[in-house]
Amino acid sequence: MKLAMSPTSRTLLLRYGSAPLLVLAALAVRVALDPVLGQHAPRATFYAAVVVAAWYGGLGPALTTLALGFLAVLYFYFWPPHAAAATGAGEIEGVSLAIYLAVGAIIAVLMAAVQSARRQAAQRAAELEQVHCQLRDRLQDLAKAEHRVRAVVDHVVDGIITINARGMIESFNPAAEKIFGYRAEEVVGRNVNLLMPEPDRSRHDGYLGTYLRTGAAKIIGIGREVTGCRKDGAHFPLDLAVSEFRLGQQRAFVGIVRDISARKRAQQGSKFLADASASLAQLVDYESTLKKVTRLAVPFFADWCMVDVLEADGTLRRVAAAHSDGRAIERERGWSDNQLPASQRQHGPAAVLRTGCSEVIPVVTDEILDDLATDEEGLSLLRSLGLRSAMSVPLGTRGKLLGVMTFASAEPGRPYGPEDLALAEDLAYHVAVALESARLYAEVKDADRRKDEFLAMLAHELRNPLAPIRGGLDLLGMEGVDAATVGWARTMMQQQVQHLVRLVDDLLDVSRIMRGKVQIRKERVTLAEVLERGIETARPVIDAQKHQLSVALPKEPVWIEADPVRMAQVVANLLNNAAKYNEKPGHIWVSAENRGGTVTLRVRDDGIGIDKELLPRVFDLFTQADRSVARSQGGLGIGLTLVRSLVELHGGSVEARSGGLGQGSEFLVRLPVLAAPPVPQPAIPSRSATGAPVEPRHRILVVDDNVAAAKILSEIAGRWQHEVQVAYTGESALEMARTYRPDVFLLDIGLPGLSGYEVAQRLRLQPEFARALLVAVTGYGQEEDRRRSREAGFNHHLVKPVSPEALHNVLSAPAIAG
Amino acid sequence: MTITTEAVKSAATSQRILIVDDDPNVCEVLSKILSLRGYEVDSVYDGPTALELIQHRDYGLALIDYRMPGMDGVELYRRIRELRPSLAGVFVTGFPTIDTVYPAIAVGVERVIAKPAGSNELLEIIQEFVGKPA
Numbered sequence: 001m002k003l004a005m006s007p008t009s010r011t012l013l014l015r016y017g018s019a020p021l022l023v024l025a026a027l028a029v030r031v032a033l034d035p036v037l038g039q040h041a042p043r044a045t046f047y048a049a050v051v052v053a054a055w056y057g058g059l060g061p062a063l064t065t066l067a068l069g070f071l072a073v074l075y076f077y078f079w080p081p082h083a084a085a086a087t088g089a090g091e092i093e094g095v096s097l098a099i100y101l102a103v104g105a106i107i108a109v110l111m112a113a114v115q116s117a118r119r120q121a122a123q124r125a126a127e128l129e130q131v132h133c134q135l136r137d138r139l140q141d142l143a144k145a146e147h148r149v150r151a152v153v154d155h156v157v158d159g160i161i162t163i164n165a166r167g168m169i170e171s172f173n174p175a176a177e178k179i180f181g182y183r184a185e186e187v188v189g190r191n192v193n194l195l196m197p198e199p200d201r202s203r204h205d206g207y208l209g210t211y212l213r214t215g216a217a218k219i220i221g222i223g224r225e226v227t228g229c230r231k232d233g234a235h236f237p238l239d240l241a242v243s244e245f246r247l248g249q250q251r252a253f254v255g256i257v258r259d260i261s262a263r264k265r266a267q268q269g270s271k272f273l274a275d276a277s278a279s280l281a282q283l284v285d286y287e288s289t290l291k292k293v294t295r296l297a298v299p300f301f302a303d304w305c306m307v308d309v310l311e312a313d314g315t316l317r318r319v320a321a322a323h324s325d326g327r328a329i330e331r332e333r334g335w336s337d338n339q340l341p342a343s344q345r346q347h348g349p350a351a352v353l354r355t356g357c358s359e360v361i362p363v364v365t366d367e368i369l370d371d372l373a374t375d376e377e378g379l380s381l382l383r384s385l386g387l388r389s390a391m392s393v394p395l396g397t398r399g400k401l402l403g404v405m406t407f408a409s410a411e412p413g414r415p416y417g418p419e420d421l422a423l424a425e426d427l428a429y430h431v432a433v434a435l436e437s438a439r440l441y442a443e444v445k446d447a448d449r450r451k452d453e454f455l456a457m458l459a460h461e462l463r464n465p466l467a468p469i470r471g472g473l474d475l476l477g478m479e480g481v482d483a484a485t486v487g488w489a490r491t492m493m494q495q496q497v498q499h500l501v502r503l504v505d506d507l508l509d510v511s512r513i514m515r516g517k518v519q520i521r522k523e524r525v526t527l528a529e530v531l532e533r534g535i536e537t538a539r540p541v542i543d544a545q546k547h548q549l550s551v552a553l554p555k556e557p558v559w560i561e562a563d564p565v566r567m568a569q570v571v572a573n574l575l576n577n578a579a580k581y582n583e584k585p586g587h588i589w590v591s592a593e594n595r596g597g598t599v600t601l602r603v604r605d606d607g608i609g610i611d612k613e614l615l616p617r618v619f620d621l622f623t624q625a626d627r628s629v630a631r632s633q634g635g636l637g638i639g640l641t642l643v644r645s646l647v648e649l650h651g652g653s654v655e656a657r658s659g660g661l662g663q664g665s666e667f668l669v670r671l672p673v674l675a676a677p678p679v680p681q682p683a684i685p686s687r688s689a690t691g692a693p694v695e696p697r698h699r700i701l702v703v704d705d706n707v708a709a710a711k712i713l714s715e716i717a718g719r720w721q722h723e724v725q726v727a728y729t730g731e732s733a734l735e736m737a738r739t740y741r742p743d744v745f746l747l748d749i750g751l752p753g754l755s756g757y758e759v760a761q762r763l764r765l766q767p768e769f770a771r772a773l774l775v776a777v778t779g780y781g782q783e784e785d786r787r788r789s790r791e792a793g794f795n796h797h798l799v800k801p802v803s804p805e806a807l808h809n810v811l812s813a814p815a816i817a818g
Numbered sequence: 819m820t821i822t823t824e825a826v827k828s829a830a831t832s833q834r835i836l837i838v839d840d841d842p843n844v845c846e847v848l849s850k851i852l853s854l855r856g857y858e859v860d861s862v863y864d865g866p867t868a869l870e871l872i873q874h875r876d877y878g879l880a881l882i883d884y885r886m887p888g889m890d891g892v893e894l895y896r897r898i899r900e901l902r903p904s905l906a907g908v909f910v911t912g913f914p915t916i917d918t919v920y921p922a923i924a925v926g927v928e929r930v931i932a933k934p935a936g937s938n939e940l941l942e943i944i945q946e947f948v949g950k951p952a
Contacts, residue, residue: 460885463912464841467934472848474937479856485850492843 019064022049029074043100050104054111062108070101087442090394099805125409159257163192164250179238179259181231197229200614212251220244220253228257234263234412262419268300269423277430286438287319289415293431294322302407306433307395308349309403312616316404318351347373349404350394352766356401357746358425360413361390364408389415393424395432402435450620457637460502465496508622510638513645520649521801522565524674527558527592527599533719534571539804541576546585547605548739549575558594559674564804565712566646573639574603574667581665582607599673606664610658618656619644647671698722698811701742703733703759704777705751707802713746715779718802722811734762741768744811749778749789757792764793775810777802820852825892832878833948837861837887838894839883839910851937853858857944872902878948881940884911884918884930894917896925906947910935 008536027051030042037044046069051703074097153160163169169192173186178769180187180195187194193204210216223241230236239258244251255423257719258792258810279292289308297305303324321787336696347353347368352359362366364387373379394401406427416424448670472489475481481489512518531551542549560567570693571590578588582605589604610618621641658664700717704710705728714724725740727733737745745763756776773796776789781799789797837846837855845861852859864886872880880898884891897908900934909922910931913917919930929943 065898460912467910467912468841468843468847468932471844471851472938474849475847475854478851478937480854489847489850490848496843 015061016064018057019061020068020444022053022065023072025049026069027076031076042076043096044067046070046073046100046246047104047107051106051111055115058115059108059112059318063105064113065110066104069081069104070097073097075101085812107178125206131434137374140142150771157258158260161257163253163255164206164253165194165212167191167205170252170507176257179230180228186231197227197235197342200226201229225260228259232412234414235301237264254497261414265419272296272301273302273423273426273430274429280430280434286435286442289434289438290320290431291322293427294320297407297427297674299321301420303410304387304406304408306349306398306406307403308353308406309395309435310353310401313480316353319403330733333581346371348390348394349392349406352394352404353401356394356396358393359391359415360418362417364390388412388639391416391421391424391427393421395435396427396429397432397436400436402432404438405431454621454637458507462500465500469496471491480710506638506642510642510645513642513649514621518566518645518649519801520566520646521559521803522650523562523803524559525562525564525567527560527601527671528553530562530564530567531566531571531590531592531601532748533564534575536574536719537568537572538579541579542588543577545582547582547588548586549590552589552591554592554594558592558599560599560650560673561649561673562671565715566718567650570646570669571601571603571645573643577639577667578603578605578607578665581605587649597673598670599670600670602666603665603669608666609661609663610656610665611736614797617656619654620779642667691711698744698773699740699742700724701727701733701737701740701744702746703727703730703751703756704746705729706748706750709748713802713807716807717746720808720811721776730756733759737763737766737769742772744773744775745769746777746807747794749776749785758790760789760794762793773810819896825839830857833951834875834877835944835948836868836871836877836880838863838865838891840864840886841883843931844883848940850868851940852944855941857948865891865894868894869901872898872905877902877905880907880951882907882909882927884909884922892921892925895922895927899926908943908947915929919920932951 001663006295023046026045029048030037030045033045049069050062050066052665053065057065070111086501089260115770142640142691154174156173156174157175159179160171160173162177168189169190170597172182172187174184177183182195183474191199191205196204220242223521225237226240227235228238239260240253240255242253242660244253246252247434275296279289279296282289294305294307303321306318307320309319309685311317313702345354347359347361348371367383368390369379373382385408387408388410390406392404392406395403395405405424407416407420407424414509456708461658472493475489476486480556509518531553535551536548575588575590581715586606590602591604592599592601611667619640621638640656647654647669650671652669654670655668657666698717700714702710702713702717704726708725709726710728714726718724725736725742730753733745733747746758747759751759754762756778760774763774774794775796775798776792776794777798777800778789779800781797786797798806835852835857837845837848837852839861840863843865843943849859849861860877862871865888867888868880868882882891882893882895883930886894889897891909891911893944895909898905898907900951906926907927909927909930910933911918911922911930914930922930931939931943
């Protein structure tokens, strides 16, 4: 047997154990109230005990208390020893005791019922509280979940649109607002077909109905790429996924849309670039290539695409244009006037040309159209095109601006932005490279063509003199030829041979200059001196054509550092040209201007002028205008090439100007002027005003195996009106000396065969040359060299390059003057 | 040396020779050579003068330079044929290529010879067309 009691037993003991205690307490209170109550209400306090027992203990303890209370009352108030005071009222007492029992029982039952109800209520309340808490938690969870869903729906990049079974929009998330351009309140309650272009718009209701009736789905549960229609009317590609759900008995649909314009554009952009690059890679004529590229850009990338190429004169020339609307071709000319100086425009190709930076015009405004338009007519044309956005990018490669490419869009709601610009610049780079390649290719082809032409012309020019020479030889060999004819034939052939030699010399000259084999022997000379020499050389041609030559030079002498022979050649070539390219007797003006350390020499004529096309290439080798004109004067068309090369060797520059054919030409030669006044120069004799020589004339024999060197010396000496002949070897010099009898020998030392020393020694052995002036001309100037030349019989020893002054001093030395 | 029937026919008409070359030296030297051989020769330096001349004189052969400023040899001979269909033409060119020979043959030129032509070669051709000088 267990001594420990269960809680239930303990509660039971407590409940029932309290009954006697309550009765005792009630008895005690009643006894204490005796003085007040006496025999009245002997059971009053026991009711209270029953109430307390019923309240706290329930029905059992209450009845127990009632019973104990009855016994106590009975014992203390009605048991005879105690009921002394109770005088004969036994019946009454019995009734009251019965009442007590009945009332007590009723109280006990009522109280117990009340107590039970109270307990149940409390329990119920606790349960309710618990449910309430659970509900509250659940609601909070729901709110959180809803918040999360809302956040997703509101912030997701995909548009989420719900519609009911009738196709009416019920919700439209912010992404959908952004994609379609409508606010939610504008579309909720309206038919979803307003988001579609025709013909989907008209078909959608029927399609929805069919699905609801038959379950035949076209999109629902499938998803595909469709075309959407924005609020502004623009169509765009979108991915659409639709699924069905039920709200109670209602069928509804949710569509998730994603704007794929950017992706599509990127795909198309890549394809466009690839196609364009493939086209550009074909090295055909670049204009047709550019036309193809502009056509590729339309309509996907632009509604108008234009390419303007920078011309040599700084203007833009439209070489290609494509339009999404073929009828707009004639309107194209309204777009930017290429003839206007770039500085006058703020927008478009001309402005891009000026700044070298790309321009994006997201929205084309009226002000911009005003700026772009050529005139009122152009403006109205531009307006009619409905341009909305435009972009111009420079075509440049290796820091060189070649032109401008322009794109314009008339599509609503698709302004050009950074991505479009990146694509356009990418394309422009490809175009520029292709342009440059095409240009180089054309240049090479052109150079090749000119070379072929030159060779053909050269063959002609070299062969032409051969015809009369061959005829002349035949003539000389014929019987019955009279002396006059023989004389004529010989002179004619000599002239033809000289002409041939001149041509070959020119050819060799240009070849040597081109290969950098020409040495310029610079010295201080006056421009006037150089001019005089050049004019003298060209005089026969000028006079033959009966041209009038005017020369205007600054009063102060202009000193330059130049090779006088070469610079005279420059002047002569320019004058020859001026004379040659003038069919009628005309004018040639020569002038010079000294300004800012540079002298500008101008040779102007009123001849046939230079074609605009030819002008930029006029100094190029093998370039010649109408050969038939030049041919009347002979020549290989290399004169201007020589001019430019020689002037550049002197640190100068050349320029050709002409208003076009029939407008005459002007050639400018710019040379640096010597800043400081030159050191005193020996007076260089020149022809006097009367043209008579100022010095005694010598018969000079120049001996040098270097043809050019011999020519230079003979030209210098010849300029001073001396008689000059040339020999190229020592042997031929001795041979010529016998008949020509020169009084001056200019002898190169390093001759092939007989050296200069040997020639001098042999000459001195001949009495007629004992007093001749022998001048050694050599590259060696050491004392040992001078001694050797003295010993060989030379009077003077000049070191190459020989300056005109030195030569003049030698020729005018008193030793031979007398 | 055989004389063709064509040459006999030509010889029957005229033995006078016309030289057209813009190079005066060529005209001169050919004139002298042909004169020495007994032919009557006229020489002119350009096409228009040649066209004028053939309307006044009867020629048996025209020796024409191919390349001349203004009217070139081909154009000149084309016009000569319009005026004098029987006048034989011989071209002299410094650059006998397919480009120069073809147009010449197309206008009915009898021969194309290269510059510089030897006088023997030239005299043979001349004899072929106009016969030996009387």
